[in-house]
Structure formats: C-alpha cells, structure tokens
Amino acid sequence: MKRVTLVFLSLLLLFCFTVNVYAAGIYADVPPSHWAYQAVKQLTEAGIITGVSKDTFAGDKPVSRYEMAQMVFNAMTRYDKANADQKLLINALKAEYNDIYSKLLEHDKRISKLEKTQDKVSFSGVFSARYRDVDYLKSGTSSSVTNQIRLRLNGKINVDADSYIGFRFVTKAPNKNNLFNDSWTNVGGDNHMTANGTNNTYDNQIDRYYYTAKAGSNMALSLGEQALIIDPMNIIVDSTFFSYGGGKAKFNLDHLGKDAALTVQYGSFYKGATLTGFTGWGNKSATAFNNVDIASEILNGKINDINYTVGHADFRNNTAGVDLLNYTFANVGFLVAPKVGLSYEYANNSADSQGRFNAAKIVYGDQVLKKKGQWNVSYRYISAQKNAIFNRYAMLEGAAGSNTNDPENVTDAQITYAFSPTTTFFIQRMTVDDTIASNNANDNVIWKAELDVKF
Structure with missing residues (x-):
C-alpha cells in the first residue's frame, strides 16, 4: 500500500500544479494564509476532493476509507482530461490497485473456505477435576477419599441449514455390565475392575451419536443415541450421564408461553444390562431391570417470570411386560428478587406404592455465572419415599440405600465462584439420611471441591 500512496500523492501534486487557480476564499475554515491553502483549493476545483459542506473543509478531520475511495474514483473519472504525464500516473495507480485487489480477493476466498469448514464442524466440552470425601458416619466403614477427573467433548457437524449430526466423547461412559451412575475416573486408581476381579471396563468412548433435523417451522426430529432428559433437577435420571437409543420429536408451542415446547421421547434405555449387587426394586425382581425401554412426554415453557x-x-420392560418406573412430575422456578431464585419439583412413581419425592432449591447471588467474579450460594432439600428415587439412575452420589429403596432425606449446600466466563469452582456438602432407624448405617456426609473448565 505504500507504493499506492506514493503514486496517488504524485497524482495529486500533478493536479495541483496543472489546475487553474480561481477566486480566493473557497472554504471559510481554510484562510489564504494557511500553508495548505493552494493544495486544498486546486484539488477542490479539480473535483478530486470536497469539503464536509459548501463552506466548510474540516481539514483536521481524519480521511475515511470511503473518502479515500471517492478521491481515487474522482481521479480515475478525470482520465480523459489528464495530460500524458497524469495518465501515466493514473495507469500506475490502477495497476497497483488491481494487483492489491486480486491478492485480497484470493485471500478472502481462502478465508471464506476456512470459515465454511469451521462453521460446518464445531466442538465444545468441559473438563472437571474434583476432590471427594465420603464419611459413612454410623456404619463403621472408613471414609472414602478420592481425587477424580472427567472429560466430556461434544461435537456437531452441520449437514445443512436445517439439520446436523451430534456426537459426544466421554472418559467414562455407562457400562451395562455393571450399570450405575459413575462418570468419574480416579486419578492414579484402577477404574476397570470390581472388587471380585470381574472385568467391568468403563471405556473412553463416543457414547452419543444422533441426527437432528427441522421438520417445518415448529418441529424438530432426532434419531440415534442421545441424552435422556426427564426432570429439570435430574433427580429421576442423570441426563448428563445416561442416554437412550431411539427417537425424539420436539414441537414448539408458542401460545403456551415463551420458548414453550412439547418433547416426546421413545426408545431403548438399556438392553441386557446387569446391575451388580442389585436385589430388586419395589415389587420387581432384579432381572426385570436388565431390559428397559423409555417413553416420555414433557411440556416446558415460561409464563411471565415463571419457568x-x-x-x-414410563420405564418399562416391554419384553416381560413389566412396568418398572412410572413417573408423573412437575417443576416450577422463578425469581423472588434479582439475586434470589426459588424452584420446586414434585414427582410420583405410580409403579410402586409410596413413590413420591419433593425437592426445593434456593439460589442466592448471580443466578447464571457468565463473568469473572460472579458467585452464588445454593441450598436444596429432597424428601423421598422408599420407592421414589431409583439410585442406579439418579445423580445423588452416595445416597442411602444404593442397592435398596429406603426412604431418605437429602440436603445439599453449595457455594460457587466464577474465575472466568468458562471456569468455575464450587465447594459442596451433601448429607444423606436414611429415615428407617434400623438402617442408619446408610447415612453419610459427602464433601466435594470441584473445578470445571468449559471450552
């Protein structure tokens, strides 16, 4: 661009010395005594530059790219009025600009190709590291202290404007040879063997792969291995861990509130799974849970300030014709004040008697942590009857009766701080109380400190 500037300045100088001088005082803010008066006057009369108005030149104002382009254009259009020397300079200017333009065009093509590739495939994920201490209180069992890590990587391949392929890679996926909610890898430990030596490997693997497409303006369809999302608090099923193979249809219902939608899911949760050490649930045998299908219908949205x-x-063994877990549930959440959020969830498992749970949560502080320095404190209380929470699917780590269906009360207190928009740290204390006095050995307290880094 330096050569272009020199050529253009030379061109301007030629015009300055070859254009006739007319009456003085062309701009009110450029007096005849100004050192650049003659140049401004002659370039204006040549039609190459203009002021900001008829009487104002604004000489101290920076020249924009648009104004520079206009000056070059003016010089080009005066080509037929130029002498031989001026035409040589104009031709040099045109050649220089054409050379730069072709290089920029080729550069833009490469950038556009790269951008299209980047837009087609995208990745996101989270890496987590935590310290966990479980005190078994009254059982006489020694505390369990572990340092653990976890990686989850989500991928998305855009097929076209209306469809994409999604997949997920995890460092520890559900293992149907010993199905349990355990997504963490112990640092320096052997995570591939059970106590009796049976190989129950939790492999690093792609555990989700599905295709999603719009079907009209108000519906989307998904097919494949995808997240099993049920209740908002993830108490019924931990959707961050478990998947199902099947189909999902989502219908937008704007007349039922902001972002209102009906989601229908149907597919196979697990086929041929083994729940090691499991003796049954409610009035169902352990083997009935080896084959599980899932069907759900979920409506969500926002009316005014209430989500x-x-x-x-319905979790069902269709092969044996057994209704395993049949939940009806509801959740509401709203802001009491800008820094205070409340939510409440109710669920009932009608496949067994006494299958209800209630959960209430309060969050004080920043409700969503998006900036450095934001924080919040939360407290949650869960009261569950004996057949309410199936611990093999639930996210409640170390909950009482992991191999039973005892009633329990759970409290969960947590403080979270954001080091950056993508990095958060929290400390959590969870207490689990088995409300059957004779089973108080199941009571425990869990302490956790966890760092989560999103990318």
Missing part, C-alpha cells in the same frame, strides 16, 4: 415443566416418563 414450568410438567411431564410423564
């Missing part, structure tokens, strides 16, 4: 979710989920 709501209502739904139904």
Whole structure:
C-alpha cells in the first residue's frame, strides 16, 4: 500500500500544479494564509476532493476509507482530461490497485473456505477435576477419599441449514455390565475392575451419536443415541450421564408461553444390562431391570417470570411386560428478587406404592455465572419415599440405600465462584439420611471441591 500512496500523492501534486487557480476564499475554515491553502483549493476545483459542506473543509478531520475511495474514483473519472504525464500516473495507480485487489480477493476466498469448514464442524466440552470425601458416619466403614477427573467433548457437524449430526466423547461412559451412575475416573486408581476381579471396563468412548433435523417451522426430529432428559433437577435420571437409543420429536408451542415446547421421547434405555449387587426394586425382581425401554412426554415453557415443566416418563420392560418406573412430575422456578431464585419439583412413581419425592432449591447471588467474579450460594432439600428415587439412575452420589429403596432425606449446600466466563469452582456438602432407624448405617456426609473448565 505504500507504493499506492506514493503514486496517488504524485497524482495529486500533478493536479495541483496543472489546475487553474480561481477566486480566493473557497472554504471559510481554510484562510489564504494557511500553508495548505493552494493544495486544498486546486484539488477542490479539480473535483478530486470536497469539503464536509459548501463552506466548510474540516481539514483536521481524519480521511475515511470511503473518502479515500471517492478521491481515487474522482481521479480515475478525470482520465480523459489528464495530460500524458497524469495518465501515466493514473495507469500506475490502477495497476497497483488491481494487483492489491486480486491478492485480497484470493485471500478472502481462502478465508471464506476456512470459515465454511469451521462453521460446518464445531466442538465444545468441559473438563472437571474434583476432590471427594465420603464419611459413612454410623456404619463403621472408613471414609472414602478420592481425587477424580472427567472429560466430556461434544461435537456437531452441520449437514445443512436445517439439520446436523451430534456426537459426544466421554472418559467414562455407562457400562451395562455393571450399570450405575459413575462418570468419574480416579486419578492414579484402577477404574476397570470390581472388587471380585470381574472385568467391568468403563471405556473412553463416543457414547452419543444422533441426527437432528427441522421438520417445518415448529418441529424438530432426532434419531440415534442421545441424552435422556426427564426432570429439570435430574433427580429421576442423570441426563448428563445416561442416554437412550431411539427417537425424539420436539414441537414448539408458542401460545403456551415463551420458548414453550412439547418433547416426546421413545426408545431403548438399556438392553441386557446387569446391575451388580442389585436385589430388586419395589415389587420387581432384579432381572426385570436388565431390559428397559423409555417413553416420555414433557411440556416446558415460561409464563411471565415463571419457568414450568410438567411431564410423564414410563420405564418399562416391554419384553416381560413389566412396568418398572412410572413417573408423573412437575417443576416450577422463578425469581423472588434479582439475586434470589426459588424452584420446586414434585414427582410420583405410580409403579410402586409410596413413590413420591419433593425437592426445593434456593439460589442466592448471580443466578447464571457468565463473568469473572460472579458467585452464588445454593441450598436444596429432597424428601423421598422408599420407592421414589431409583439410585442406579439418579445423580445423588452416595445416597442411602444404593442397592435398596429406603426412604431418605437429602440436603445439599453449595457455594460457587466464577474465575472466568468458562471456569468455575464450587465447594459442596451433601448429607444423606436414611429415615428407617434400623438402617442408619446408610447415612453419610459427602464433601466435594470441584473445578470445571468449559471450552
């Protein structure tokens, strides 16, 4: 661009010395005594530059790219009025600009190709590291202290404007040879063997792969291995861990509130799974849970300042014709004040008697951590009857009766701080109380300190 500037300045100088001088005082803010008066006057009369108005030149104002382009254009259009020397300079200017333009055009093509590739495939994920201490209180069992890590990587391949392929890689996926909610890898430990030496490997693997497409303006369809999302608090099923193979249809229902939608899921949760050490649930045998299908209908949205979710989920062994878990549930959440959020969830498992749970949560502080320095404190209380929470699917780590269906009360207190928009740290204390006095050995307290880094 330096050569272009020199050529253009030379061109301007030629015009300065070859254009006739007319009456003085062409701009009110450029007096005849100004050192650049003659140049401004002659370039204006040549039609190459203009002032900001008829009487004002504004000589101290920076020249924009648009104004520079206009000056070059003016010089080009005066080509037929130029002498031989001026035409040589104009031709040099045109050649220089054409050379730069062709290089920029080729550069833009490469950038556009790269941008298209980047837009087609995208990745996101989270890496987590935590310290966990479980005190078994009254059982006489020694505390369990572990340092653990976890990686989850989500991928998305855009097929076209209306469809994409999604997949997920995890460092520890559900293992149907010993199905349990355990997504963490112990640092320096052997995570591939059970106590009796049976190989129950939790492999690093791609555990989700599905295709999603719009079907009209108000519906989307998904097919493949995808997240099993049921209740907002993830108490019925930990959707961050478990998947199902099947189909999902989502219908937008704007007349039922902001972002209102009905989601229907159907597919196979697990086939041929083994729940090691499991003796049964409610009035169902352990083997009945080896084959599980899932069907659910969930409606959610927002009316005024209230977020709501209502739904139904049926876990069933269709091969044996056994209704395993049959939940009806509802969740509401709203802000009491800008820094105070409340939510409440109710669910009932009608496949067994005494299958209800209630959960209430309060969050004080920043409700969503998006900036450095934001923080919040949360407290949650869960009261569950004996057949309410199936611990093999739930996210409640170390909950009482992991191999039973005892009633329990759970409290969960947590403080979270954001080091950056993508990095958060929290300390959590969870207490689990088995409300059957004779089973108080199941009581425990869990302490956790966790760092989560999103990318």
